[in-house]
Amino acid sequence: MAPLVFFGQALKFYSFKLKAFIGIDRIVSLQEAPYGKTFADESEKAYVYINELSKIGLNPDEIFLSRESTEKEILSDKISLENYHVGLIVDHYERYLSRLKRKKSIMILACGPKPMLIALKNIALRFNIPMKVLLEKRMGCGIGVCMSCVCRTRKNNEGSRYSRVCVEGPLFDAKEIDWEKL
Numbered sequence: 001m002a003p004l005v006f007f008g009q010a011l012k013f014y015s016f017k018l019k020a021f022i023g024i025d026r027i028v029s030l031q032e033a034p035y036g037k038t039f040a041d042e043s044e045k046a047y048v049y050i051n052e053l054s055k056i057g058l059n060p061d062e063i064f065l066s067r068e069s070t071e072k073e074i075l076s077d078k079i080s081l082e083n084y085h086v087g088l089i090v091d092h093y094e095r096y097l098s099r100l101k102r103k104k105s106i107m108i109l110a111c112g113p114k115p116m117l118i119a120l121k122n123i124a125l126r127f128n129i130p131m132k133v134l135l136e137k138r139m140g141c142g143i144g145v146c147m148s149c150v151c152r153t154r155k156n157n158e159g160s161r162y163s164r165v166c167v168e169g170p171l172f173d174a175k176e177i178d179w180e181k182l
C-alpha cells in the first residue's frame with residue numbers, strides 16, 4: 001500500500017483524477033502500526049493508509065473501502081459511507097465500473113494478494129481497461145543477484161521467462177504476467 005500512496009501523490013501532482021479502492025480486514029492508523037514488530041509477523045493484517053490518502057488530497061468520496069465488518073462509523077470522517085462495502089474489494093470495484101457511464105481513460109494500478117489480483121485482472125479484461133500490477137515478492141538482495149524474487153512473465157509473443165521483481169519490476173503490465181505460473 002505504501003508505494004501506491006506515493007504513486008497517488010505523483011498522479012495528483014500531474015492533475016490526474018484518482019480513486020482508491022482498499023480491501024482490508026482491520027483498520028490501523030499509521031500511529032498505531034506496530035513498527036516494533038516485523039510486517040511478516042503482522043502479515044495477516046492489512047494496514048490502511050487512509051489518513052495518508054486524505055493528506056495527498058483524496059476526498060472522502062474518492063476513497064472506497066471493503067471489509068468484513070459492518071462497523072463503518074469509525075471511518076465516517078475519512079470516507080463517504082456510500083463508498084463502504086461489506087465484502088470483497090473486487091466486487092466493490094466491479095459494481096463501481098458497471099455504474100460508470102464513461103469507462104475510457106481509466107487505468108488500474110494494483111497490489112495485493114494473488115487471488116485478488118487475478119480476479120481484478122479478469123475484470124480489467126472484461127471491461128477492456130489497462131492494468132498495472134505491483135508484484136509483492138519476498139526479496140533477498142534487492143539488487144538482482146539472489147533470484148529469490150523471480151516471477152514468470154512473457155513479453156509480446158515470446159514464451160514465458162523469469163523476471164526479477166527487484167530489477168525488471170516491481171511494476172508489470174497485467175498482460176505481461178504469466179498468471180498461471182505466478
Ligand code: FES
Pocket residue numbers: 138139140141142143144145146147148149150164165166167
Ligand atoms: S531480490 Fe535478489 S534478485 Fe531480486
